[in-house]
Amino acid sequence: MKRLWRDTLFKRLFILMWVALVVSHLVAYNIVTRFVLDVPSRPPGGFRGSLLLPSLPPTPGVPGDPMMGEGEGTAGLPAQPPRVGGVGGRNPPPPSMHDDGPPDDGPRGFVLPTGALLLDYGVRFLIIGLAAWWGARWVSAPMRRLATASRTLARSIGSHEPPPHLDESNGTVEVRDAAHVFNEMGRELDDQFRGRGLLVAALSHDLRTPLTRMRMRLESIESDAAQRCIADVREMDELIDSSLALFRGVGHAEAAQRVDVLALAQSLCDDLAEQGHAVSASGHEAAVADAQPMALRRVLSNLISNALRYGERADVTVLQEAQSVTVIVDDSGPGIPQAQMERVFQPFFRAENSRNRTTGGTGLGLYIARDLIRRQGGALTLANRPEGGLRATLTLPASR
């Protein structure tokens, strides 16, 4: 018995359709009979139909309707009159159309006027339409909430926020079940991601201690091999750094600020020039973007060091446009084969020509860079320059 009373989607749909159809028929019928047709208060004697139950009335005015009074010359009779008696009980309206006289005895050849017909159709159309519109919204609202929550879930898991929560106490049984399952899934995913982040942080800590030991030991060895080992230690440290950035979502907690992009590019280039690298920075001075300063610094520094690593030099140009600030980093290396242009953004992927050289790198830099830039509403693309070398183009929303 309890099952029968449960608030299910099936029941809601069933009741909604049923009520909408019945109400539309009743209302349309009443309006047409009361206000359009002049209704006398005498039941039409000639019809057994006057005792019909208020079931769904047939379309009015259609000649030859099988529901019309049996045996009579139904051809021209309006459909309603017989049923009105049943519906209203008190005003059984005879189908008087053109004359005021009681038209109830004997079949008379007349039809429902077009106006009344249209009104009748119109009212039904309107009520069913409204009910369908409202009902569809009503029934699909939980679906929309679920979709919104799912979108938020993907974002919140990626950026280490608490997962979205759906209301589990309202709605039909199906909706409440789905909300419950969704909430549980969100919690589970969040736990798993947190766990993974902690694992990576713990690993990074435990790796850095032996690396420090190794680095100290290398200090007491004077040889070429020791120098190469020191370089390896640095590379491992870089890899740990990038992995940490990946799992912690570096830059997420950082607030967006207005950043002078040219000053940033210049400062990075100055630091590298100090160490003897071939770098240059130029561009529009008032280029100010809305960005997370540390994250943007990380991205730009990654692009510039990539250019130096694979392309010998880095030339940075900062351009202020109407809606955006564009940063272009050019190098003069071999570029990337067109087929691999998108794949270099995948984690741990390294372009073929970079693997053959002892250039190092973790294969995470571009992946993290694009991720960080997208979170700030920007874009990062790569292209081979016609004159040779690779061009990285970074676009950020301009600050107003």
Added chain:
Amino acid sequence: MTRCLLVDDDCEIRVSLSDYLQRFGMSVLGVGNGAQMRRVVKSERFDVVILDVMLPDDNGFDLCRWLRQEHQTPIIMLTAQGDPISRVVGLEIGADDYVGKPFEPRELVARINAVLRRAPAGDAERGDQPRSVKFEGWSLDRMQRLLVSSSQVVVALSNAEYRLLIAFVDHPGRVLSRDQLVDFTVTPGVEVNHRSVDLAVSRLRQKLGDSPREPSLIRTVRGEGYLFDAKVSA
């Protein structure tokens, strides 16, 4: 002789780092946990404390805070957690510097020397070094190395510009000779000379919006050096 206290739970790092620092004329006492550290700090005097964040019995941050309340000894935090947040936390609770593991041994020596150079100028001076300072509408965050303009635009500084600006901010209203500026901004691995100081000054003026013809913020004092002409407040 510089006396260092090294607090790290890893025995081999303690031994090898002690050996290494001794080459630079420092005497090192290594302890493996927080309890030991609290004990030796009470009985002996140290010029600098090198403190690991992760210790078996104690949190390096708590130790740092405790040490800061008791003593004025400079503290350099060592940590394997490379994220910028713990760096900021460490510096906010009173550490003087921060070195991430695995560090370059030479860099650690340079940091120790830098901290020691700042310390003798008086504990008072180091104590009133606030995290961020303001001048002429600009604000400079020492920890994050962020310079923010009066219209809230973040203006990034290169290392050379940052060191120079710190030197100016620490000595407002005083004429600093090029030699002094070289001394203040020297750093291992980079050649700092009169020419590089001049270059950094002109870049800094550009970033600060100071006109190169008639600079009002970083003024050139002919024959003497540069003068940072601004009121610096915390």
